[in-house]
Amino acid sequence: MTEIDSSQDTRSGAPARSRSSKPAPTIYDIAELAGVNPSTVSRALSKPGRISAKTEKLIQDAAKTLNYRVNPMARALPTGRTMTLGLIIADITNPMFFDVVRGAERAARESGYTLIIAESQESGEREAATAERVAPSVDGMILVTTRLADEQIADLAELRPLVVINRRIDGVDAIVPDLEPGIDQALTHLAELGHRSIGYLYGPSGSWMSSARWEALLAKSVELGMSIVEIGPGIPTLEGGRASMTRVAASGVSAVVAYNDLMAIGLLRAAQEKGLRVPGDLSIVGFDDIFGSDFTSPPLSTIRTPLALIGTLAVRRMLERIAADDRRPAHGSRGKAPAISTELVVRGSTGPAGA
Amino acid sequence: MTEIDSSQDTRSGAPARSRSSKPAPTIYDIAELAGVNPSTVSRALSKPGRISAKTEKLIQDAAKTLNYRVNPMARALPTGRTMTLGLIIADITNPMFFDVVRGAERAARESGYTLIIAESQESGEREAATAERVAPSVDGMILVTTRLADEQIADLAELRPLVVINRRIDGVDAIVPDLEPGIDQALTHLAELGHRSIGYLYGPSGSWMSSARWEALLAKSVELGMSIVEIGPGIPTLEGGRASMTRVAASGVSAVVAYNDLMAIGLLRAAQEKGLRVPGDLSIVGFDDIFGSDFTSPPLSTIRTPLALIGTLAVRRMLERIAADDRRPAHGSRGKAPAISTELVVRGSTGPAGA
DNA sequence: GCACGTTTGGCAACCGATTGACAGATGGAT
DNA sequence: ATCCATCTGTCAATCGGTTGCCAAACGTGC
Numbered sequence: 001m002t003e004i005d006s007s008q009d010t011r012s013g014a015p016a017r018s019r020s021s022k023p024a025p026t027i028y029d030i031a032e033l034a035g036v037n038p039s040t041v042s043r044a045l046s047k048p049g050r051i052s053a054k055t056e057k058l059i060q061d062a063a064k065t066l067n068y069r070v071n072p073m074a075r076a077l078p079t080g081r082t083m084t085l086g087l088i089i090a091d092i093t094n095p096m097f098f099d100v101v102r103g104a105e106r107a108a109r110e111s112g113y114t115l116i117i118a119e120s121q122e123s124g125e126r127e128a129a130t131a132e133r134v135a136p137s138v139d140g141m142i143l144v145t146t147r148l149a150d151e152q153i154a155d156l157a158e159l160r161p162l163v164v165i166n167r168r169i170d171g172v173d174a175i176v177p178d179l180e181p182g183i184d185q186a187l188t189h190l191a192e193l194g195h196r197s198i199g200y201l202y203g204p205s206g207s208w209m210s211s212a213r214w215e216a217l218l219a220k221s222v223e224l225g226m227s228i229v230e231i232g233p234g235i236p237t238l239e240g241g242r243a244s245m246t247r248v249a250a251s252g253v254s255a256v257v258a259y260n261d262l263m264a265i266g267l268l269r270a271a272q273e274k275g276l277r278v279p280g281d282l283s284i285v286g287f288d289d290i291f292g293s294d295f296t297s298p299p300l301s302t303i304r305t306p307l308a309l310i311g312t313l314a315v316r317r318m319l320e321r322i323a324a325d326d327r328r329p330a331h332g333s334r335g336k337a338p339a340i341s342t343e344l345v346v347r348g349s350t351g352p353a354g355a
Numbered sequence: 356m357t358e359i360d361s362s363q364d365t366r367s368g369a370p371a372r373s374r375s376s377k378p379a380p381t382i383y384d385i386a387e388l389a390g391v392n393p394s395t396v397s398r399a400l401s402k403p404g405r406i407s408a409k410t411e412k413l414i415q416d417a418a419k420t421l422n423y424r425v426n427p428m429a430r431a432l433p434t435g436r437t438m439t440l441g442l443i444i445a446d447i448t449n450p451m452f453f454d455v456v457r458g459a460e461r462a463a464r465e466s467g468y469t470l471i472i473a474e475s476q477e478s479g480e481r482e483a484a485t486a487e488r489v490a491p492s493v494d495g496m497i498l499v500t501t502r503l504a505d506e507q508i509a510d511l512a513e514l515r516p517l518v519v520i521n522r523r524i525d526g527v528d529a530i531v532p533d534l535e536p537g538i539d540q541a542l543t544h545l546a547e548l549g550h551r552s553i554g555y556l557y558g559p560s561g562s563w564m565s566s567a568r569w570e571a572l573l574a575k576s577v578e579l580g581m582s583i584v585e586i587g588p589g590i591p592t593l594e595g596g597r598a599s600m601t602r603v604a605a606s607g608v609s610a611v612v613a614y615n616d617l618m619a620i621g622l623l624r625a626a627q628e629k630g631l632r633v634p635g636d637l638s639i640v641g642f643d644d645i646f647g648s649d650f651t652s653p654p655l656s657t658i659r660t661p662l663a664l665i666g667t668l669a670v671r672r673m674l675e676r677i678a679a680d681d682r683r684p685a686h687g688s689r690g691k692a693p694a695i696s697t698e699l700v701v702r703g704s705t706g707p708a709g710a
Numbered sequence: 711g712c713a714c715g716t717t718t719g720g721c722a723a724c725c726g727a728t729t730g731a732c733a734g735a736t737g738g739a740t
Numbered sequence: 741a742t743c744c745a746t747c748t749g750t751c752a753a754t755c756g757g758t759t760g761c762c763a764a765a766c767g768t769g770c
Contacts, residue, residue, distance in 0.1 A: 024491065026756055037720045042758060052718060072492045073431040074756035077725040082428060084471075084492075092460060095646060098453050105447060105474050114489065116439075117472050119460050134469065136379065137427045137439075265650060291450060292647025295620060381726055392750050397728060407748060429726030432755040 025066040034062040045070065084114045085318060086138035088131050090145045092119040094236070095290045096260070096307055100144055100165065103311030111319055113139075124148045128156070135159050140318040143167075147206070161321045163314045167208040173321070175314045175340070179216045182303035182342030186257060186285050187220045189301075189344060194353035195226070195255040195283060201244055201267065202232030203259030210236075210259050213287065217257060229253065234263065241266020245274065254283065254353045261286035261293040261302055268296060268349060279351030289345055298348025305342050313340065380421040389417040400425065439469045440673060441493035443486050445500045447474040449591070450645045451615065451662055455499055455520065458666030466674050468494075479503045483511070490514050495673040498522075502561070516676045518669045522563040528676070530669045530695070534571045537658035537697025541612060541640050542575045544656075544699060549708035550581070550610040550638060556599050556622065557587030558614030565591075565614050568642065572612060584608065589618065596621020600629065609638065609708045616641035616648040616657055623651060623704060634706030644700055653703025660697050668695065 027041040034041065036055060044051045044059040051059070062068075076082045085108050089097050101117070108115045118134050120127035124147045131141060140161040146153065150169050156162055163173045190198060200217050203210030214230065221228040231247050234240035241263035248256055248267065258264035264286030268278055276282050278298060286293055286302035293300045382396040389396065391410060399406045399414040406414070417423075431437045440463055444452050456472070463470045473489050475482035479502045486496060495516035501508065505524050511517055518528045545553060555572050558565030569585065576583040586602050589595035596618035603611055603622065613619035619641030623633055631637050633653060641648055641657035648655045 024756095028756080038756090039721080039758075040719055042756095043719085046758080050718085055718080069487065069491050071756055073428045073437060074725095075758075076428040077432060077727090077756080078758045080725080092457050095453070098450075101472070102447050105472060109474070114492070115472050117456070117460060117470050119464070132424060136424050137469070292650050295647050295650035297652025383726080393727085394729075394751080395749055397726095398749085401728080405748085410749080426726055429755095430728075432726080432757090433728045435755080 024071065025068045026071070027068075029066055030059060030062045030068055033066065034058050082137055082139050083112060084116055084138045085315060086116045086118060086131075086134040086141040088127065088134065088141055088143050088146070089117070089119050090127055090147050091121055092117075094145055095262070095292070096288050096305075097144055098291065099307035100311035100314075103308035103313075104142065104315045105311075107312040107315035107319075111315075113315070113319070124152065128152050131156050132159070139322050142314045142318060161318060163318050165310055165314055168212075173317055175310050175317065176212075177305050177310060177340040177342050179213060179342055180220075182305075182344055183213070183216045183220050185344035186301075186303050187217065187224055187226065189346060189350065190255050190283065190285070191224050191226060193255075193283065193351060196353070197227045197229075197253050198255040198257060199229050199231045199248060199251050199253040201241065201248075201256055201258040201263050202230050202234065203236045203263070205233040207233075207236075207259075213257075213259060231256070232259070234259075236260050237262050238266035238269075241268075242270040245270035248282070249274070249276075255285070255350070256282065257285045257287070257303075259287060261288050261290045261300060264300055264302065264349075265293065265296055268300065278349055283350040283353070285344075285350060294347060296349070301347045301350040302345050303342050304345050306340055309340060379426065380423045381426070382423075384421055385414060385417045385423055388421065389413050437492055437494050438467060439471055439493045440670060441471045441473060441486075441489040441496040443473050443475060443482065443489065443496055443498050443501070445475055445482055445502050447472075447476070449500055450617070450647070451643050451660075452499055453646060454662035455666035455669075458663035458668075459497065459670045460666075462667040462670035462674075466670075468670070468674070479507065483507050486511050487514070494677050497669045497673060516673060518673050518676075520665055520669055523567075528672055530665050530672065531567075532660050532665060532695040532697050534568060534697055535575075537660075537699055538568070538571045538575050540699035541656075541658050542572065542579055542581065544701060544705065545610050545638065545640070546579050546581060548610075548638065548706060551708070552582045552584075552608050553610040553612060554584050554586045554603055554606050554608040556596065556603070556611055556613040556618050557585050557589065558591045558618070560588040562588075562591075562614075568612075568614060586611070587614070589614075591615050592617050593621035593624075596623075597625040600625035603637070604629070604631075609636075610640070610705070611637065612640045612642070612658075614642060616643050616645045616655060619655055619657065619704075620648065620651055623655065633704055638705040638708070640699075640705060649702060651704070656702045656705040657700050658697050659700050661695060664695060 027038045027045070030041045031038040036059065040051060040055065041059050044056045045063065072083060087101065087104060105115050116134060116138060118130050120130035127146065127148055135141065138160065140163070141156065143153065143162065143164045146164065146167065153162070153164060153169055153172055157172050163175060165175050168174045168176055198221065200214055202214065210233070217228060229251055231244055231251060234244050236259055241258060244263070244267060256267065258267060264284050268284050271278055271282050278284055284300065286300045287305065288307065289302045289304035293302055382393045385396045386393040391414065395406060395410065396414050399411045400418065427438060442456065442459060460470050471489060471493060473485050475485035482501065482503055490496065493515065495518070496511065498508065498517065498519045501519065501522065508517070508519060508524055508527055512527050518530060520530050523529045523531055553576065555569055557569065565588070572583060584606055586599055586606060589599050591614055596613060599618070599622060611622060613622060619639050623639050626633055626637050633639055639655065641655045642660065643662065644657045644659035648657055
């Protein structure tokens with residue numbers, strides 16, 4: 001009756017990941033199989049050249065035999081690199097998000113990074129909390145349709161390298177498309193169709209992007225001698241577009257540019273239900289060219305934003321920064337205009353004024 | 356001139372996460388501030404009750420002061436729990452995926468889990484590689500539109516708890532909607548409209564779901580005394596739907612049920628371009644009710660699949676299994692019919708036969 | 711054959727948590 | 741006042757890698 005026998009239990013604190021399954025092989029297993037030291041295995045696997053070709057091959061073979069995969073968690077601990085990027089999105093319901101994800105996921109994967117998706121919905125408080133929760137497990141964060149205040153965003157930027165999409169903030173890296181070309185084309189297009197007076201369906205009241213679009217539209221319409229009015233703000237959904245119908249009708253404009261495609265489509269349908277012909281009685285231009293915007297009848301004319309490209313560029317910028325081990329925004333990029341261009345896609349929802 | 360002074364460098368191997376930023380606080384920092392042992396901090400933070408209320412408060416306060424966040428990587432190492440779930444998707448371009456993500460992300464977040472998104476596109480080989488790459492960093496994986504062979508899937512299930520969506524495989528947990536109600540309603544609806552002969556636009560040739568839908572349609576149409584033909588297989592995209600137009604016309608059917616909404620919409624547009632009236636000359640029913648399927652003109656009648664719910668349930672099932680520390684599929688669930696029902700959404704693309 | 715520079719591989723500390731075992735403190739009963 | 745059961749906090753090992761430092765092995769030129 002020995003009272004002390006616990007000493008032989010060498011793996012007492014083992015994870016016991018899941019019953020009935022062998023634990024994943026480690027570099028120690030490889031080391032044993034290959035007859036070398038674990039540190040040699042580590043080097044052979046992650047620092048090609050540091051080890052003699054002979055031993056390296058030996059280790060590679062052993063690794064293959066055991067079907068070894070490096071444990072990213074274990075690696076992240078000493079290196080501080082998680083090889084993971086976080087995509088924080090306020091509202092996952094917004095379809096523009098999906099195109100961004102497409103671009104971002106691919107760019108990340110090509111560089112060996114993994115993408116974490118987190119939705120924060122609701123208020124800014126919640127979004128900040130989400131970002132802080134995600135921060136420790138990622139090397140950088142990309143904010144997609146953020147509702148945070150500038151200052152909160154700056155705070156987050158202290159925590160981890162940060163890139164913001166569709167919003168410009170002092171001292172924070174941003175990926176923002178160049179609105180000019182698309183808006184120039186859209187207003188010129190409308191002018192050529194004889195529209196003299198147009199409306200802008202404003203998005204959410206605090207939205208940086210909505211006012212950026214408004215500013216650009218305003219400048220251009222002045223230049224073209226057109227009159228333009230703000231209608232809104234409104235929520236950036238089908239419902240929001242619908243809800244603006246009364247005000248649009250009351251405004252007497254012959255054409256409307258909406259903050260985004262969702263609002264444009266909502267308006268389109270509400271107009272049609274009211275008996276208005278589109279584009280006969282009202283021309284409508286959307287923004288973004290989201291999936292499905294060409295499903296409508298008439299198909300929606302819209303100012304395309306290269307969302308997938310934006311996602312890709314956001315990841316690239318992030319990775320550049322990480323590679324440079326830099327917490328500050330890219331070089332002198334703050335003033336540099338992005339080469340991400342918008343363009344008008346003419347479909348069926350725009351036509352001659354008063355036709 | 357001392358030759359030995361390296362001993363004073365206690366943090367030689369420190370991560371050096373990023374210049375110019377204080378490293379994240381650790382439980383050691385808290386322990387120092389609160390004047391207790393790190394292990395006490397660990398317990399205070401993760402095992403409420405194990406520590407006296409007084410010390411616990413002391414530690415909580417210190418943690419708050421330092422704005423401490425537990426490092427998920429460091430925690431994952433000893434526990435073997437990453438608190439992360441992987442969503443592996445073959446083709447991120449497929450919009451049905453969006454709704455699944457919505458449901459899954461929320462369910463995961465509610466339980467404190469984080470979601471990793473990985474796309475594998477291309478072949479099955481690539482998909483298996485993707486899954487193996489992701490496996491070590493997650494507690495479980497959900498396969499969304501997998502192109503893997505049954506056997507490969509079973510292999511992955513050995514690696515990590517696995518849940519498959521929209522496909523049934525022996526010995527693997529699956530979340531599959533009940534096709535019967537929706538298909539019953541759709542065929543009854545078509546029968547009532549006078550359609551006697553319908554076509555099924557088949558999806559990708561290897562697709563489990565496409566043949567499941569076919570089987571159910573076949574059984575029901577026999578029951579209703581309707582004739583039904585397969586048209587396809589085809590790629591499950593707008594283009595695939597378009598491409599089937601010739602065969603649909605040649606088949607002489609008065610109504611078509613498509614494998615998914617994308618194909619249905621493609622067909623709808625091709626038909627309209629050919630001068631056919633929908634639903635006058637051809638009735639079309641889609642499948643899934645994806646975002647945008649009601650944008651078309653006429654809006655698409657479709658058999659709705661509760662995709663967000665499916666995402667949610669997949670995560671729940673996964674978490675149940677993880678909670679039970681179980682690698683095998685849920686209890687006797689294999690035979691148990693899921694309570695996820697489909698239903699027909701009648702919109703404008705279906706109408707009286709030969710009208 | 712020898713001295714010397716370069717590879718190559720091993721040792722051990724470390725990343726930030728978790729946890730079994732244990733000792734000291736506390737409090738109640740006798 | 742003494743003893744014992746319970747509660748509380750500490751010690752130290754551990755998860756699976758990475759890496760600075762060092763010594764042994766190696767090859768080379770003279």
